[in-house]
Amino acid sequence: MNANTRIQWLHKRLINKSYPNARRLAERFHISPRQAQRDIDFLKKKMGAPIEYDAARRGFYYTEPFQLPLLLTSDNDDIYLPGIADVQNAEDLAASESIIQMQIPYTATLELFDRLTIMELTPYITERLGKGQFACEFHSIEKFLGSLISLQADFRVIEPEWLRERLIASAERILKNQKD
Structure with missing residues (x-):
């Protein structure tokens, strides 16, 4: 990072x-x-x-x-700055905003029921919020959902609602595709 x-x-x-x-x-x-x-x-x-x-x-x-500030930069970010600085019209602005958005992590609150699951999700966990509840951050929705689906334990997405709905839709699609 x-x-x-x-x-x-x-x-x-x-x-x-x-x-x-x-x-x-x-x-x-x-x-x-x-x-x-x-x-x-x-x-x-x-x-x-x-x-x-x-x-x-x-x-x-x-x-x-x-x-x-809206955008922080460092020596490592020099390759992105020329593209962001050349914003000329609404399309360029939308593209620039998506570049900035990719750098801001998504957040979620999960309820985890066992220590092994907590260890498996350590790369995403940022803090413990209470009994069994953990704050998580991730940059790739697909990668995070894949990690959740591959867990061999129970868990619950507390928030955000859109993430819970997307997880449910993925699980339903997987189940539907496994029917004979």
Whole structure:
């Protein structure tokens, strides 16, 4: 994942008052704690985010409302910028918006009933929300649905409704195609 994705993840956790810290950021994105701290410093110093550390909760929080710019860029994003900067008409704008949208992850809340399922979905799980409930993020709907369908355990999609409906439609199609 690039720095843009990590900053967006961090921002979302700060807005939700989840008190993220460098260790959790490093674990989530498989980066060093030092790189995670640089991401937090970038958000605070370069982007002017009003971030403070709460020692009791061992994490950061926003001291006042803050919004990220529409598009964050990093050295790795140079290949996308010329195409986005050349927006000339409504068709180009729609295409550019889809490029930006692809970088923003989808979110879902799942209810998982056993530890093995939790381990299998670890790449998607961002936080534990309560008893058996987990927040997940994913960039590819098809890949995430495939992961859910391939689970050998019970689970429930709590939200969003559109994802639950799509999962049900996929399961119904699979069952229909297996009839003699």
